Amino acid sequence: MRIVGGQYKGRRIKTCEGPGYRPATMKVRESIFSMLMARGICFPDVRVIDMFAGSGSLALECLSRGTTTAWFVEKSAKAAGLIRKNLAELNVPKQYSKVVSKDLFGVLSKQPEEPFDLVFIDPPYGKDLLIPALEKALKNGWIASGAFVLAEVETAIEAPTEGPIADMELLTDREYGQTRIFLWRN
Numbered sequence: 001m002r003i004v005g006g007q008y009k010g011r012r013i014k015t016c017e018g019p020g021y022r023p024a025t026m027k028v029r030e031s032i033f034s035m036l037m038a039r040g041i042c043f044p045d046v047r048v049i050d051m052f053a054g055s056g057s058l059a060l061e062c063l064s065r066g067t068t069t070a071w072f073v074e075k076s077a078k079a080a081g082l083i084r085k086n087l088a089e090l091n092v093p094k095q096y097s098k099v100v101s102k103d104l105f106g107v108l109s110k111q112p113e114e115p116f117d118l119v120f121i122d123p124p125y126g127k128d129l130l131i132p133a134l135e136k137a138l139k140n141g142w143i144a145s146g147a148f149v150l151a152e153v154e155t156a157i158e159a160p161t162e163g164p165i166a167d168m169e170l171l172t173d174r175e176y177g178q179t180r181i182f183l184w185r186n
Helices: 026-038 057-064 077-089 104-108 130-139 163-167
Strands: 047-051 069-073 097-100 116-121 143-154 169-176 179-185
Touching (some): 026 169, 026 179, 047 057, 057 069, 057 116, 104 130, 130 163
Parallel strands (some): 047 116
Antiparallel strands (some): 143 179
16 A cells, blocks of 8 residues: 655555455545545644554555644554554654554543544444444544544445534545545534
8 A cells, every 4th residue: 555645655554454454545545635635624733643543544644744743543453563663664753643552442531632633533344433432532522623523434334413423514425435434524
């Protein structure tokens, strides 16, 4: 897999293989970043968190575009190790990223030092973790007011319309093969 834009454009990143891992394809990542840029995201000014990070490709794309605060939350030690290796091979300054190799729900149970402006959430398919993760992140202050929240889920999932998520504005609901992308503004 390659980075699609920014200073690391064209550079290869390693990904995990096996059940539950499905890194965002180049087409999907290009579309995601077009959506975000069309809405005026200025990457050097945003704090990014990649929940259920997997390969970390989305937050790596942000770092490539100038983000200086990117968190990767990934429970799998193997996947977290690959994220660290990719960060090192790209020569990303250490102070720009944090890899948290813990269960997301444990991380979200505490309040962050500062909320995030861009939230990626890519839960494992078939586990129904999107709504619980978003609700916990909203409840404990992980998502800044005005933040963009992008979810990558299977196409069978409908956009949540109840609970705290209902207060977010759904900007985009698109399908790409077996993948559905939701983009909200908090």
